[in-house]
Amino acid sequence: MIDGHEPTRWGRLSLRGLTSGLLATLLATSLALLSEDLGPASGVAIFMLAVTITAVIGGLWGGLFAAVLASLILPVIEQPDFAIRFDEPRDIVAAVVFLAIAVVVGLVVGNAADERDRAARREREARLLAYLSSKLLSGDLPDRVLDDFVQALMEPFGLASCVVQVTLDGQVIEARAVAEDLSGGGPTEVVPVVTADIPLGTLVAERPFGQRPFVRDERFLLEASTRQAAVALDRARLEVRARLAQLDAETNQLRAAMFSSVTHDLRTPLASIKAGVTSLLDTGVHHDEAQQHELLTTVLEETDRLNRLVGNILDLARIRAGALIPRRVPTAIDEVAEAVVARLRPRLTLWQVKAELLLPPDLPEVPADPVQIDQVMTNLLENAARHSPSGGTVRLRVAREEGSIRVRVSDEGPGIPREEHEKVFEAFYRGKENPESSGSGLGLAISKAIVTAHGGRIWVEETTGGGTAVVFDIPLEEAVVL
């Protein structure tokens, strides 16, 4: 606890100074009486010692008090019959000289003691403020700043509870620290939280019941700490704003990329559909059955493509809006893999790509969203098939790793250049080799977002045959994802 001294150089006589002065003088008197035969010089020395000790313990005023007390007692016990007799000038001079010396000693030692106390106190205050500033300026979010702040005040101020409530950008944030083993109801201090003359809220610090009230020093320190917290809050708030602005800029950039890509990708299938349907509706032209079938098949394929694209764009929008939250249930990844292969088999057959599924027995379940994992595997398998040569094989392998389940989807395609391994997970990224590929450039970005939301990792590997493998891990234990 911080000492309750007033900050003035000339403090007042404290209870401690008074008691220590009385006790020391009493002790000195008894000692002087017991060692009577040692002569007057030793009596003076003993009392001087008492004054010095009192000044060390009780500070300046304690020392002075002891000096006056001693100068009154000393002449008395010097007399064999303990009578007060100031009739002899010799005695008066001796008493005055003693008092003067004692006062000087008391002053010097007491001042030094006060100085020492003040230094210790200043060091404690400096340490608290330094701790606060390092803690508060660490660039945390406002609510975390406040949590640290109230926690940091508890012990130095000997609080039973500390609550701070502020309003930042219209949002109320509250932080609270409570000492479990102390009950409140003691002296309470309310400090406004103000930054640049704008009131943000209030801090309420409460001591345990029956504790001494806050003194001026403590109030000053509490106010200084609170100002520091206010500055940190302001900083954190500006940082959040800056982050939002950056996100906004990124969103705008993405929007621009999305706009150009989407315009092209949406128009292309729409054009095919419209062309197909208008020629079928054209009464002036006769299409034989094979031609009709051909046109309608195109319409159907392009509709599917459009549907996939719209689905992907919606997913991406959901990811950007932070709405892609996995609904985790115990999920058998191998079962999902089987279902995905079963569902895609007709399309793979159409593309003349074989699918190979490798599943070890007894795979544990993982906490995952089966629908989202299904989506990732569907994306990866479709990608692999799309980049496979006719007659090629795509392989989906599920394996248990240390702490996770690993899924690997590989193809026998031309592979991805090493420098593009990271970029393929960016939205709207298309390989340099094949910029007009039929994919939307979104599948891998969405897959990455889903895997990341599960606390997992996704990356690209080269296969021994020169093809590409996309690999992802889903942790066996539910990980906290921020």
Next chain:
Amino acid sequence: MRVLVVDDEPQIRRALRTSLEAHGYEVLAVATGEEGVVGAAEQRPDLVLLDLGLPDLDGTEVIRRIRGFSEVPVIVLSVRESQSDKVAALDAGADDYVTKPFGMEELLARTRAALRRVGGDEPAQPTLVFGDLEIDLPRRLVTREDEALHLTPTEYSLLEALVTNPGKLLTHQWLLRRVWGQGYGTETTYLRTYVRALRRKLGDDASAPALIVTEPGVGYRWIGESG
């Protein structure tokens, strides 16, 4: 056969009406959930096609109200986004779902399967045959390539639940309650283990299924072709 279409999109209503009528169904089309419930009660359709995203009533609520007075098969039409809505709709009593956009072929197949289940055109058979698989329901005997399969009682109950609801998507919760009992509903691990064992005994490959299809996160569907 009368089909009640409940969808707020006029284009979808028109497309469904045209296609269904071309296949010989009589079509009643309404745009709101309230009208849907009233239509199901007054018109007594043989099947309901219900869009989940109606403006007035939650689709699940519509199913619940219809189930209050009728066991008419309900097929839910929904967009891909609302996976949990689908499960909720199935658990509320829907028979199946079709994801928008859908192919008419798929919708018609589901419609036929749902109508068949309510015993429209086929009398209940004591023995079901799916290729080389034979299931004698009264005797609880299962043979494959004329050889008896040794199923545990739980495996048999599971198989029975599936084959007596051909084509229907059975949710995890429904299967657990049906096979294990009312107190169950979330123990999907049991279910998965038994489905796997059953598949092995029936010789069905989950990645190229001919009998049991997995719908991840939703449930299972029996797709074995009769005969």
